Amino acid sequence: MHKLNLLYVEDDIEALEDVVFLLKRSFSDIYTASDGEEGLSIFKNNSIDIVLLDINIPKIDGLQLATEIRELDEYIPILFISAHSDTINLLSAIDLRAISYIIKPFNINELKNSILKAIHIVNKDKNKSNKIFLNNGFYWDNYKTELTYRTELLALTKNEILLIKHLFENRNRFLTAEDLKEIIFPEKKVEANSIVQMLSRLRTKIIRKINNDNFFIENIYGNGYKIK
Structure with missing residues (x-):
């Protein structure tokens, strides 16, 4: 287990529970939220190392939430999950410097590899002298x-x-x-x-x-x- 915290925002409760079960051994804590407003509040009030966002979430969508998170932390790795592969969302994710854009239904190994990439980035950054x-x-x-x-x-x-x-x-x-x-x-x-x-x-x-x-x-x- 890595001594890192994950924020996962997803309004599909079944999908949320499946992903948390899959990733719980990789993180000290996994914070979850079912809408963008709750996700932003959790981010502001806790030490978060990696952010995993579904794009189509209520109140504040995943792209807008990522935009607000980027204003607070320009370095944190952000990963997107989406049921759609439209070009506009993909380009927006690139603009937000997302490290992965995963399309539902996704392969388990695809998610694991994306998370491992994010963990590597965080650990590399934490060892830097800045x-x-x-x-x-x-x-x-x-x-x-x-x-x-x-x-x-x-x-x-x-x-x-x-x-x-x-x-x-x-x-x-x-x-x-x-x-x-x-x-x-x-x-x-x-x-x-x-x-x-x-x-x-x-x-x-x-x-x-x-x-x-x-x-x-x-x-x-x-x-x-x-x-x-």
């Missing part, structure tokens, strides 16, 4: 979602990791507290001020840890937050 210099001695590894100061690994909460990851992946623009709230607390009725407080606590924690006033997130009044 430290990006931020400023003043801070480095961010977007594959391992780790923050270091010089050579010291800094302890972060799950929400702090989501916060930094999203700021990093949008590092060429400012994000407001409202923008960040929608990513970190998508299903919770919280005020944008919760993000302001989180950033303040993170800044205080890091400044105390490194014993100086350096910080890698800037806040410009009226614009929002951005990685320096």
Whole structure:
């Protein structure tokens, strides 16, 4: 078993159960959803390594769901399952950098080989060193979602990791507290001020840890937050 998590979104319950039974030995956890909205919520609130999507799912279809997931994580392997092989869907899947487009009814080995390919990609990426210099001695590894100061690994909460990851992946623009709230607390009725407080606590924690006033997130009044 690989220490990886899979998100599988499928509205055909029988097909979902069959695939989960087939793949359960390959993953630590398999998260399932029967529609796109539920799938997006699970993705935002859990650590997902690979995404398997049926295209024709309710509320948010598989292609739109993949588009929203790509906005949150540009590297995660995405695989599609579809009962149709029309060119438009296939081209959309290519645009979303899907690693497989599996047509129903599919051969079991075809699915297994596609999943093994995705696992290989994730494991290869996780072993990479992808430290990006931020400023003043801070480095961010977007594959391992780790923050270091010089050579010291800094302890972060799950929400702090989501916060930094999203700021990093949008590092060429400012994000407001409202923008960040929608990513970190998508299903919770919280005020944008919760993000302001989180950033303040993170800044205080890091400044105390490194014993100086350096910080890698800037806040410009009226614009929002951005990685320096």
